[in-house]
Amino acid sequence: MEQKAGYEKPDQEKEFVKEITPRSVDFSQWYIDVVLKAKMMDYAPIKGFMAIRPSGYALWEKIQEQMDRRFKETGHQNAYFPLFIPHELLEKEAEHVEGFSPEVAWVTKGGDEILSEPLVVRPTSEAIICDFYSRWVQSWRDLPVLINQWCNVVRWEKSTRPFLRTSEFLWQEGHTCHRTEEEAEEEALKMLEVYRECIETELAIPAVVGRKTEREKFAGALRTYTVEALMSDGRGLQAGTSHNLGQHFAKVFDITFLDKDDQLKHVWQTSWGVSTRLIGALIMVHGDDRGLIIPPRLATFQAVIVPILTKKDRKRVLESVQELADQLQGNIRVKLDDREEYSPGWKFNDWEMRGVPLRIEIGPKDLDRGQVVLVRRDSGEKFFVPREELPTLLPGLLDQIQDDMLKKALEFREANTRSGSDYAEFKQIMEEKRGFYMASWCGDAACEEKVKDDTKATIRCILFDQQPADENCLVCDKKAKEVVYFARAY
RNA sequence: CGGGGCGUAGCGCAGUUUGGCAGCGCACUUGGUUUGGGACCAAGGGGUCGCCGGUUCAAAUCCGGCCGCCCCGACCA
Numbered sequence: 001m002e003q004k005a006g007y008e009k010p011d012q013e014k015e016f017v018k019e020i021t022p023r024s025v026d027f028s029q030w031y032i033d034v035v036l037k038a039k040m041m042d043y044a045p046i047k048g049f050m051a052i053r054p055s056g057y058a059l060w061e062k063i064q065e066q067m068d069r070r071f072k073e074t075g076h077q078n079a080y081f082p083l084f085i086p087h088e089l090l091e092k093e094a095e096h097v098e099g100f101s102p103e104v105a106w107v108t109k110g111g112d113e114i115l116s117e118p119l120v121v122r123p124t125s126e127a128i129i130c131d132f133y134s135r136w137v138q139s140w141r142d143l144p145v146l147i148n149q150w151c152n153v154v155r156w157e158k159s160t161r162p163f164l165r166t167s168e169f170l171w172q173e174g175h176t177c178h179r180t181e182e183e184a185e186e187e188a189l190k191m192l193e194v195y196r197e198c199i200e201t202e203l204a205i206p207a208v209v210g211r212k213t214e215r216e217k218f219a220g221a222l223r224t225y226t227v228e229a230l231m232s233d234g235r236g237l238q239a240g241t242s243h244n245l246g247q248h249f250a251k252v253f254d255i256t257f258l259d260k261d262d263q264l265k266h267v268w269q270t271s272w273g274v275s276t277r278l279i280g281a282l283i284m285v286h287g288d289d290r291g292l293i294i295p296p297r298l299a300t301f302q303a304v305i306v307p308i309l310t311k312k313d314r315k316r317v318l319e320s321v322q323e324l325a326d327q328l329q330g331n332i333r334v335k336l337d338d339r340e341e342y343s344p345g346w347k348f349n350d351w352e353m354r355g356v357p358l359r360i361e362i363g364p365k366d367l368d369r370g371q372v373v374l375v376r377r378d379s380g381e382k383f384f385v386p387r388e389e390l391p392t393l394l395p396g397l398l399d400q401i402q403d404d405m406l407k408k409a410l411e412f413r414e415a416n417t418r419s420g421s422d423y424a425e426f427k428q429i430m431e432e433k434r435g436f437y438m439a440s441w442c443g444d445a446a447c448e449e450k451v452k453d454d455t456k457a458t459i460r461c462i463l464f465d466q467q468p469a470d471e472n473c474l475v476c477d478k479k480a481k482e483v484v485y486f487a488r489a490y
Numbered sequence: 491c492g493g494g495g496c497g498u499a500g501c502g503c504a505g506u507u508u509g510g511c512a513g514c515g516c517a518c519u520u521g522g523u524u525u526g527g528g529a530c531c532a533a534g535g536g537g538u539c540g541c542c543g544g545u546u547c548a549a550a551u552c553c554g555g556c557c558g559c560c561c562c563g564a565c566c567a
Binding site: 159 | 527559
């Protein structure tokens, strides 16, 4: 039996929804159960594809809204580029095509006609966008180009998991052109920080930033930066990436401009993206054995009001909750669940499974006492509060929940981030406890490869501005150059 | 691509060994009673047993072929 990291003690109450496999039994099955039972997605009749259902898509819309706002604030504009890419364009950048060709989907026919020039469905849009940029950029006055697109991409994956790796997924890809290398580097790092901050603030996920190794970097990039998060089973997940593309694409796609000094130069480019994978991260960082826990800032409904209806008091309870719902609208995002065909207990379980941060219960007894029952989804805490205090109390409580969720995730990550210089100990930790392991590395791909063979762990990122604490490489014991995080990753 | 498992109602499964009326739980529909942690009673609806072929009086069940899905590995922004 494989041991897994970081499970909570089983809840004493044992009131869990039966359909969800406990995390301690089988984390993968737990994840699948949650995404299905919370109606986040459904499997498509094609392997590796899925429908994102309204409650999953609502999360994506919130993520988009928050990311998009930050992109605009940093000077970017949205645009849209074609779904199909002529194969010859994709082929131009050698490393790029080599990286993606195993997973591209092809279009070889249009109607009844066999296409003379086959098309590929975009696995990412560098090629087609660079083709446009070569015409749009002429002068230093055209720079910088700061464009983002929200779209779908297709990568023919061999093994897939809902939200984490599907053959089609939704994402955004920023594509920028700059006059100088410094400016491109600054952009790549700026957007990396936008990702980190947004993921931390909105998704309540603490993320580590760093640089990818040669082995892990984007096909065709000069350097790849990454935002890495730790899931509650101790595995790492790449939550976003930002690339300094250098002039690789500019040279093959001929994106040139006449600079102030009258010299014809190639632009320096970046690209950066986050995808619907973030939804998977959200589930795996915050979820528990009852299902999802959505941070208040991203929740479609921040609180759900469940009336307790009895035959005698039905009418006055219904009137009262309606009044409360009206009163709270505009203050917080609230949902009144006044369906009479479901029992309160059923609703409690259902809304918990779907992760609504707060539940407000109101029954006859509460009406008599002028109070409501509040239940926090994240902690399970239950309290009785005077009804008139709700409008002032709720926004603060939601902020508190958001903070507590981030704090809890951060504590988990810290407790599961270890460091050391003993390779045997490292192997044991990757096998038993997992989590992040910080260590010194010589920079040699062979050591990276050996770790993978021995432990299935990979270098998630090279930390910025860190001098190796240990002088020697964790693996080969030669002089170390970098400090890296190892983890088994999704 | 390699190893293992599975395919029967919307979902989860039994039935296959030993061929003989297509079953159970949940969900769904209608009516009634209920409602403070997945309520109860009654009456209903729902099937190309993955597909194609073979054996047989008779196939979910036996035989052959094919397809698909899941898990583990390999590969993988």
